[in-house]
Amino acid sequence: xxxQYGIAVPKGELARxxxxxxxxxxxxxxxxxxxxxxxTGGRGKAGxxxxxxxxEEAESAAxxxxxxxxxxxxxxxxxxxxxxxxxxxxxxxxxxxxxxxxVILIISAAGGxxxxxxxxxxxxxxxxxxxxxxxxxxxxxGLEQWLSESFADQMLLNQxxxxxxxxxxxxxxxxxxxxxxxxxxxTAQGQVVAADAKIVFDDNALPQHPDLAxxxxxxxxxxxxxxxxxxxxxxxxxxxEIGCMVNGAGLAMATMDCIELAGGRAxxxxxxxxxxxPQKVLGAMRILLRNEQLKVIxxxxxxxxxxxxxxxxxxxxxxxxxxxxxxxxxxxxxTNGKKGRDMLGKAGLTATRRMSDAIxxxxxxxxxxxx
Amino acid sequence: MSILIDEQTRVIVQGITGRDGSFHAESMRExxxxxxxxxxxxxxxxxVGAIPVFNTVHDAVAKTGAQCxxxxxxxxxxxxxxxxxxxxxxxxxxxxxxGIPVLRMVDLYHELKDKNVRLIGPNCPGIxxxxxxxxxxxxxxxxxxxxxxxxxxSGTLTYEVVYDLTERNLGQSTCIGIGGDxxxxxxYVDLLEMFEKxxxxxxxxxxxEIGGEAEEExxxxxxxxxxxxxxxxxxxxxxxxxxxxxxxxxxxxGGKGGAEAKVEALRxxxxxxxxxxxxxxxxx
Numbered sequence: 204x205x206x207q208y209g210i211a212v213p214k215g216e217l218a219r220x221x222x223x224x225x226x227x228x229x230x231x232x233x234x235x236x237x238x239x240x241x242x243t244g245g246r247g248k249a250g251x252x253x254x255x256x257x258x259e260e261a262e263s264a265a266x267x268x269x270x271x272x273x274x275x276x277x278x279x280x281x282x283x284x285x286x287x288x289x290x291x292x293x294x295x296x297x298x299x300x301x302x303x304x305x306v307i308l309i310i311s312a313a314g315g316x317x318x319x320x321x322x323x324x325x326x327x328x329x330x331x332x333x334x335x336x337x338x339x340x341x342x343x344x345g346l347e348q349w350l351s352e353s354f355a356d357q358m359l360l361n362q363x364x365x366x367x368x369x370x371x372x373x374x375x376x377x378x379x380x381x382x383x384x385x386x387x388x389x390t391a392q393g394q395v396v397a398a399d400a401k402i403v404f405d406d407n408a409l410p411q412h413p414d415l416a417x418x419x420x421x422x423x424x425x426x427x428x429x430x431x432x433x434x435x436x437x438x439x440x441x442x443x444e445i446g447c448m449v450n451g452a453g454l455a456m457a458t459m460d461c462i463e464l465a466g467g468r469a470x471x472x473x474x475x476x477x478x479x480x481p482q483k484v485l486g487a488m489r490i491l492l493r494n495e496q497l498k499v500i501x502x503x504x505x506x507x508x509x510x511x512x513x514x515x516x517x518x519x520x521x522x523x524x525x526x527x528x529x530x531x532x533x534x535x536x537x538t539n540g541k542k543g544r545d546m547l548g549k550a551g552l553t554a555t556r557r558m559s560d561a562i563x564x565x566x567x568x569x570x571x572x573x574x
Numbered sequence: 575m576s577i578l579i580d581e582q583t584r585v586i587v588q589g590i591t592g593r594d595g596s597f598h599a600e601s602m603r604e605x606x607x608x609x610x611x612x613x614x615x616x617x618x619x620x621x622v623g624a625i626p627v628f629n630t631v632h633d634a635v636a637k638t639g640a641q642c643x644x645x646x647x648x649x650x651x652x653x654x655x656x657x658x659x660x661x662x663x664x665x666x667x668x669x670x671x672x673g674i675p676v677l678r679m680v681d682l683y684h685e686l687k688d689k690n691v692r693l694i695g696p697n698c699p700g701i702x703x704x705x706x707x708x709x710x711x712x713x714x715x716x717x718x719x720x721x722x723x724x725x726x727x728s729g730t731l732t733y734e735v736v737y738d739l740t741e742r743n744l745g746q747s748t749c750i751g752i753g754g755d756x757x758x759x760x761x762y763v764d765l766l767e768m769f770e771k772x773x774x775x776x777x778x779x780x781x782x783e784i785g786g787e788a789e790e791e792x793x794x795x796x797x798x799x800x801x802x803x804x805x806x807x808x809x810x811x812x813x814x815x816x817x818x819x820x821x822x823x824x825x826x827x828g829g830k831g832g833a834e835a836k837v838e839a840l841r842x843x844x845x846x847x848x849x850x851x852x853x854x855x856x857x858x
Contacts, residue, residue, distance in 0.1 A: 243816070299676055301756050301786040304683045378675050406818075407649065408675035437820040439813075452754060452820025453728025453783055456810035461850050463812045472813070474820040505730045505737070507699070507713050508594075537733065538713055558734065559852050 204402065204418075208373040210366050210384075211396045215284030224265030225258045227283035233257045234286045237264045241276040244401065247315075249273045254286060287398060292386035293353075294318050295367060297334060297374045306334045306374065308346060308367055312353050314386040334371050354389075362395040363387075377415065378408030427471070427490050434486040436475060443468025444498040444569045446491040446529075448484070450475050450509045458503050458562070467566035470494055475509070484517025485524070492525060499530045499568035503558055506537025515543035519550055530568045534561035576703035576748040577723070577768040577775070578666060578694075579642060583707050586634045586664075587612040587625070588655045589646035594670070596622050598646065598711050605714040607707045610638035631655075631662040642666040644700065644709050649673035652696060653682050660691040668709050669695035669759070679757040686759065693759025697821070699729040699751035710751070712736075720745015722858065723769040725762055726781035727754055727788070727821070731809060735781060735851050742855040747774040754821030756785070762792035770800050777803040777858050780845070784810035784819065785831040793839035804845045805857040808833045 205212050214231065217240065218224035228235040239251035246252050251273050253264040261283065271278050294314035300307045311329040313321050321328055332346040346367065354360040366387065374382045381403040388398040404415055431438030437452065441459070445467050449455035452474045459469040471494070475487050491500055504514050514535060521527060533554040535543045544554045555561050579585075585602065589595040590612025600623050603609045611626050611634040618629035628634040631643065643664045647655040652671040659667045674696050686693055694701060700710015704717035716733060718740040726732040732751055739746060750765055752758050762780065769775045778800075782789040789808065796804060811833040813819050837847045846857045 299680060299756060301788070302791065304680055304757050306677070306680060375677065378677055380676060405675050405677070407673045408677070410650070411675070439817045439819060441814065449730075451728060451730025453726070453731030453781070453809045454734055456783060456813055456819055457731050457734070457807070457851055459813070460809065460811045464849055469812070472817075472819055505733045507730060507733055508711055536737070537716070557852075559850070 204373065204377075205384075205397050205400055208369045210369050211394060212400075213284040213287055213396060213398060215282050217280050218265060218283055219280045221262045221266040221269065224281055224283050225262035228255060228261030229258045231283065231285045233261075235261055236284050236286055237261060237268055238282045238284065238399070239268050239271065239273055239278040240280045240282050241273045241278055243274045243276050246273055251278060287388055287396060288391035289386070289388045289398065290391055291389040292398075293363075293389070294329070294385045295370065295387045296381065296383035296385070297370050297379070298381045298383075300331070303333070306371070308332045308334050308371070310346075310349065310367070318385060356393070358393060359389060359395055366395060366397070373402075377412060378405045379403060380405045427493060431473070431487075431490050434490070435483065436473060436487055436490070438474075438490065439472040440494075441469050441471050443470045444496055445565050446470045446494060446497045446500040447503070448473050448475055448487050448491060448500065449503045450505065450507075454503065454505060458501070458558070461559070461562050462501075462566060465562050465566040467562075467569050470497055481513050481517035481520060484514050485520045488517070488521035488527070489525060492527065492529075497529060498570065499532060499565050500527070501561060501565040502531065502533045502535070503561060504535050504537070506535075506540060506543075509537070510539045511535045511537060511543030512539045512546060515546040515554075518547065518552070522550075522552070532561050532565040532568065534558055575772055575774050576706060577765070577772050578692075578701050578748060578750065579703050579707045579709055581606070581706040582608075583642050583709070584608050584610045584638060584640045585642045585644060585707075585709055586610060586631065586638065586640040587644050587646065588631065588659065589648075590614055590622050590625065590627055591617050591620070592646055592648075594711075595646035598644075598670075599623070599625055601714070602644075602708050602710075605708040606705075607709060610640050631658045631664060635662050635664065640664065642668070642709060645669040645671055645695075647671060649675075653678045656682060656693060657685070660686055660689045665691055667691060667693045667759070668698070668700050669693060669753075670698065670700060670711055671695070672697040672754075674755070676756050679755065683757055683759065694750060695753040695758060697755045698753035698758070699732065701748060701750045702746075703748045704746050712749070712751075716740055717749065718743075718745040720747065721774060721776040722746045723772065723775040723778045724749035724781070725765045725769075725778065726751050727783050728781055728809065729754075731781060731851065735779060735807070735854055738852055738855050739779070739858075744855055744858060747772060754783075761788055763795045766792060766795060766800055770802055775802065777805070779854055779858070780804055780806040780840075781851075782806060782808045782836055783821070784808070784813050784833050784836075785821070787830065789836035790839045793836075793843040793845065796840070796845060797843040803858070805854050806840050806845050806847045807851050807854060808836045808840075808847065
């Protein structure tokens with residue numbers, strides 16, 4: 204994608220096995236950089252990026268990296284790229300500044316692995332420039348000034364300026380939320396190259412960009428997260444024992460927080476969304492039940508658009524169709540709340556009206572509880 | 575007085591012939607809101623219930639004198655719907671629609687800044703001044719007129735808090751959901767300023783969540799410019815970094831946006847920050 208936008212990148216290819224990596228390194232003349240391909244940062248510090256100078260070294264480095272996991276992401280493939288003779292490393296990123304409500308370029312002459320520390324300790328080394336804001340469409344003076352001070356040579360300066368412009372074009376065209384090049388490397392041959400990069404697309408804009416579908420990477424998500432996504436649910440796996448089904452993101456997070464305060468641990472974040480559909484509740488229950496660590500299911504619904512009778516229907520279907528053996532603690536209130544609670548009551552299930560009561564009960568069922 | 579909307583507010587519904595638009599137009603009207611018209615291009619001349627439908631916002635404003643619009647138009651068309659409202663003399667646009675790409679909102683935010691219009695949302699439950707007017711999708715019956723102003727980035731969590739307030743006989747002046755997206759039309763600061771000036775409002779509840787720095791911005795404003803009592807709750811203290819928690823804006827990224835920093839900033843500004851939403855009534 205960077206190449207498409209006229210941004211130079213090192214030559215390289217992907218490898219899924221150590222043998223493939225060795226072959227790729229051979230194609231580059233033996234010397235290469237082996238990089239773990241995981242959708243997270245901090246790879247260099249984790250030892251998941253290695254510089255090698257022969258095919259044999261490439262094979263053993265790739266073998267080690269392919270057996271690693273970085274921040275919980277297991278490494279399924281490595282990128283084998285040419286070794287650049289790097290003279291200087293810059294950092295450049297385009298993102299949305301939520302405070303200024305503007306697209307900004309973040310740039311620093313101190314790029315590379317330690318950019319996070321530099322941001323902490325020497326924030327003055329990192330500069331932020333607005334990119335064509337609606338208010339001042341042509342105000343790129345500040346950036347041009349900075350670039351001309353930071354790149355001594357006119358040739359490098361021209362390349363750097365073009366790269367920032369192309370990054371901005373990519374960011375806009377593809378509706379990104381982040382285009383980050385780190386390091387933006389200056390080579391001994393006088394080339395400015397995106398030695399590594401990270402691009403994040405805006406999920407809300409994906410329908411407008413069918414060409415991006417191929418970039419979807421299933422390895423980023425747990426199986427449950429993927430299934431939830433397909434079912435139109437918002438789901439994040441966590442490590443506790445209390446399975447949560449909540450309507451609304453804010454309430455779902457608050458439920459997790461309150462579970463912890465009560466001495467328990469949530470197994471997941473799950474927002475069943477605002478729509479009123481028993482089928483969705485059934486689907487959500489199916490996903491929750493796949494988690495073998497679960498000791499109890501907590502349903503916390505405050506009906507607004509969501510109607511409690513629909514939720515009750517979904518719970519009853521789930522009980523009949525999925526053979527739930529775990530305890531299910533239900534809190535049901537809001538639109539058609541009484542109707543929903545009555546439906547559950549007739550079927551021998553109880554539902555409380557207070558969130559704190561439901562949470563205490565769920566935590567007790569899970570064997571925790573300090574409050 | 576309440577803020578933003580009251581019994582005089584004349585409201586049109588953009589996207590009134592859609593499933594959500596028609597349902598909520600009726601529900602707002604039942605609550606007592608003056609829903610004077612609706613807009614769906616190409617469907618002018620029809621009615622939804624007793625509400626007349628117009629082809630354009632311009633027509634609707636000319637015929638009904640509406641000052642406020644609520645948008646239920648799908649995400650792909652919502653930014654243009656908001657623009658149309660702003661260009662037709664609407665002063666307050668409430669956008670319920672979820673899923674507008676953030677770059678569309680960046681552009682729109684700056685365009686609207688120069689116009690005489692206020693946008694609430696997108697991706698929000700709307701506004702209610704209990705007993706007077708409801709412009710949004712919240713369940714009206716859980717509210718009660720009173721002196722507490724509520725500002726929130728969330729939907730159902732706001733209902734939860736309002737329910738507790740009403741049960742404890744703490745009525746509300748106005749409740750506003752500002753929206754769960756990274757860029758929203760109106761943030762905490764403007765609304766805090768309005769509540770500070772509003773005579774009906776004695777105290778303010780601020781419901782925040784992880785992601786961004788809106789709560790920190792609110793805290794610095796509160797420090798210098800708000801005298802009224804504020805109680806806050808921040809949702810997502812136990813959320814893992816790097817994962818988007820339902821709302822597009824609810825993500826801890828690059829070490830920024832965590833709950834702790836928000837809680838600390840608000841406490842430093844003299845705000846009472848509670849650990850659980852059900853502690854809010856007592857804290858007030």
